[in-house]
Amino acid sequence: MLRRTEGIVLKTFPLGEADLIVSFLTPDHGLISAFAKSPRKTKSRFGSSLEPFTYSNISFWGKEDSKLPRLTQADIIEPFQELREDIATFTAASEAALFTLRLLAEGEANKKAFYLLRGVLRMMLRPSDRSFVIVLYKIRLLDIAGYSPSLKGCARCGKTGYGFYTPDGSIICDSCIGGAATRGLRGATPHHIRLSPGCVKLYESLRTWDMEKVFRIKPSLGMMKELQSLLGAHVEYLHPEKR
Amino acid sequence: MALGIIENLIQRLTSLPGIGRKTAQRLAFYILAMPDGEAKSIAEAINDVKDKARFCSVCFNITESDTCSICSDMERDRKKICVVEEPSNILVIERTGFKGIYHVLLGALSPIDRITPEKLKIEELLSRIRTDSAEEVIIATNPNTKGEMTAQYLKEALAPLGITVSRIAYGLPMGSDIEFADEVTLKKSFEGRRNI
Numbered sequence: 001m002l003r004r005t006e007g008i009v010l011k012t013f014p015l016g017e018a019d020l021i022v023s024f025l026t027p028d029h030g031l032i033s034a035f036a037k038s039p040r041k042t043k044s045r046f047g048s049s050l051e052p053f054t055y056s057n058i059s060f061w062g063k064e065d066s067k068l069p070r071l072t073q074a075d076i077i078e079p080f081q082e083l084r085e086d087i088a089t090f091t092a093a094s095e096a097a098l099f100t101l102r103l104l105a106e107g108e109a110n111k112k113a114f115y116l117l118r119g120v121l122r123m124m125l126r127p128s129d130r131s132f133v134i135v136l137y138k139i140r141l142l143d144i145a146g147y148s149p150s151l152k153g154c155a156r157c158g159k160t161g162y163g164f165y166t167p168d169g170s171i172i173c174d175s176c177i178g179g180a181a182t183r184g185l186r187g188a189t190p191h192h193i194r195l196s197p198g199c200v201k202l203y204e205s206l207r208t209w210d211m212e213k214v215f216r217i218k219p220s221l222g223m224m225k226e227l228q229s230l231l232g233a234h235v236e237y238l239h240p241e242k243r
Numbered sequence: 244m245a246l247g248i249i250e251n252l253i254q255r256l257t258s259l260p261g262i263g264r265k266t267a268q269r270l271a272f273y274i275l276a277m278p279d280g281e282a283k284s285i286a287e288a289i290n291d292v293k294d295k296a297r298f299c300s301v302c303f304n305i306t307e308s309d310t311c312s313i314c315s316d317m318e319r320d321r322k323k324i325c326v327v328e329e330p331s332n333i334l335v336i337e338r339t340g341f342k343g344i345y346h347v348l349l350g351a352l353s354p355i356d357r358i359t360p361e362k363l364k365i366e367e368l369l370s371r372i373r374t375d376s377a378e379e380v381i382i383a384t385n386p387n388t389k390g391e392m393t394a395q396y397l398k399e400a401l402a403p404l405g406i407t408v409s410r411i412a413y414g415l416p417m418g419s420d421i422e423f424a425d426e427v428t429l430k431k432s433f434e435g436r437r438n439i
Contacts, residue, residue, distance in 0.1 A: 011355055016261030042416040047425030051388050052355065079427045084388045087352075087395055094354040 003069070005029060006077065007058045008117055009050055010097040014040070022050050022071060023101060024058065027114040031106045034060045034071040049074035053083050053093055053121055082125050092130040096120055096137050102239050103145050112144045119211065128215070131224060136214060138231050139206045148207065149234050151200045162200065164230060166191040166237040171200075193233055199226045249275065301371065303347040303364050305330045319344055322378040326368065326397065328385060336383060343381070346371065351389035352396055358389075360396055368397075372404055379407040386413055386431075 007024030010031075015021050018040040023033050039046035049056050055078040062069025083093045096117065104113060120137045124130065142148045150170035154161040161173030177192055202219055206227075209217070219227070249271055256267035274282050298304070299311035306312070313319065313333070323343030327333060328351045336345075348363045372380065382397055384390035394410055401408050414432030415424055424432075 019261075043419055045423060047423075048387075048427040049425055051427070076425055076427070079425075081427050081430075084391060085395075087392055090388070090392055091354040098355055 001064065002059055002061050002072070003029070004057065004059045006114075007032070007056060007074075008114070008121070009052050009054045009056075010101055011052065012050060018044075020050060021068070025100055025104070025114055025117055026058070026109075027111040028109050030108040030110045030113070031101065031104050032060070033068055033106065034058075035068050036071040036074075046071075046074055048079065049076050051079075051084060052090075052097065053080040054078075055080060055118060055121075080121055080125070083121060089124055089130065092134055093121060093124055095134050099138055099141065099235075102235070102241065103141055103147065110144065113141060116140050116144060131228075132215075132219070135224065135227055135231065136206050138235075139203065142231075142235075143207050147234075147238055149203075149230070151195075151203055162195045162197060164193040164195050164233075166193070166233050169234060169238070171195075191233065191237070193230060195230060196223075196226060198223055199230065202227060203230070298347075298349075302345050303330070303349055303367070304333055304345060313344055318342075321375065323381060324368075324372070324377050324379070325381045325383050327383050328390065328393070332383065348384070348393065351384055352392040353389045354392075360400075363393070365397065365400060369400060369404070372401070372406065377406060379409060382408065382410045386411075 005026045005028040007026040009022055010025055011023040013021040013023075015035070018038045020036045020039050021033055022036050023031065025031055036046060036050055038044050039050050048054065054074075054076055056074040056076050058071060058075075059073040060069040060071050080093075083089050100113070100117060104110060116137065120133060123133050139148075147169070149164065150168075151164070153159060153171060154173035154176055155168055155170035156172060156176040159173045159175075161171045161176075163172055163174060163177055164170070165172040165177060172192070202217070202223055205217055206214060252271045252274065253264070253267045256262055256270050257264055259267075262270070274285070295307045296305050297307075299306045299314055300309050301314040302311060304311040304313060308315075320343045323341075324346050325336060325341060325343055326346045326348060327336065328348055330347050333345050333347070346364070346368045348365065348368070350358055350363050352358055352360060352363070368380075371377075380397070380401055382394045384393045398408055398410075413428070413435050415421065415428060421429070
């Protein structure tokens with residue numbers, strides 16, 4: 001059956017002589033991979049519509065449970081060409097795309113994730129701190145996907161604590177971590193990250209504040225690094241990166 | 244037993260890009276029906292490529308000897324170096340009558356695929372330009388995002404060397420119709436318009 005939706009190109013993978021497998025994030029079907037016939041040929045009707053981050057109206061053909069439907073049309077809505085004209089911006093946008101591919105499952109509709117990515121790509125077109133935008137995107141996407149770390153006190157006893165335990169994805173206070181570490185929870189190597197109270201507060205603000213107001217927050221470089229290492233450790237435990 | 248041999252050939256053929264089980268099966272039975280000499284010459288050609296083909300020590304084109312036929316040709320214009328992504332690009336550009344020399348990067352920058360400048364033959368290009376007498380570098384990477392990123396990176400890396408750096412033109416392919424062009428391609432062709 002023919003399905004129509006909107007989609008943002010996250011990644012393309014060359015196949016055969018001139019074909020591509022294109023990964024899209026769509027509002028109605030979540031992450032999908034589609035087979036595009038000959039887009040690399042000079043006179044392809046796809047033109048530049050399959051370049052990374054292009055936002056298009058797409059149509060694809062295939063059974064409902066098809067793993068690789070065939071892309072029949074892609075009409076550009078927003079090309080996001082400026083994201084591809086500067087190496088630093090492109091690298092930042094690529095980080096957002098990779099994070100999305102890593103976190104979301106294929107074929108699960110997620111309108112919020114789609115609109116978040118579209119909003120973040122638009123933010124990157126404006127002069128803004130790219131690393132801040134990427135951290136903000138990661139925090140919001142974790143929240144939408146249901147993978148947010150639990151930072152509101154110790155997950156075991158409820159007491160205040162600032163030690164983040166990656167196997168639990170939550171704060172575990174010092175007295176509880178002693179037991180957890182010796183028991184070797186879930187058979188994993190205990191990984192305890194010490195967070196500052198400021199980092200926990202910043203995380204919650206970035207997760208919950210209104211998108212328009214969130215740019216009023218001006219975190220220090222040290223705080224951003226702390227937040228990035230928390231996100232890195234949390235996601236690496238959830239979805240280890242394929243190398 | 245014979246089916247085991249055929250099955251083995253089918254399995255080997257499916258490891259080639261764009262060849263699925265059905266095509267591999269068809270090819271395997273076609274090879275079986277071929278005259279002995281013809282089938283063996285295919286096997287020999289594959290062996291030859293694997294045994295003898297290597298990268299040119301100067302430009303990284305595919306060659307049988309240390310330097311490729313283009314690099315060894317003294318008639319060519321050594322002041323113009325055309326930078327391409329893959330050796331196969333050279334074959335196409337050669338058909339245009341270009342008489343300069345080449346440099347193959349063996350890929351293009353792609354942060355999403357973790358392909359960084361260190362993984363490409365960029366440093367080799369820079370040291371080649373420093374020692375040779377090149378006056379112009381023509382960047383002929385693909386007109387897509389990876390090719391563009393590579394061209395931008397090269398532009399910045401080549402700037403201190405004080406040579407002319409040019410990029411192949413963008414726009415509509417010959418024989419196409421404006422009506423079917425997308426806005427990015429059309430915008431690029433307007434930006435790159437020239438007086439006639």
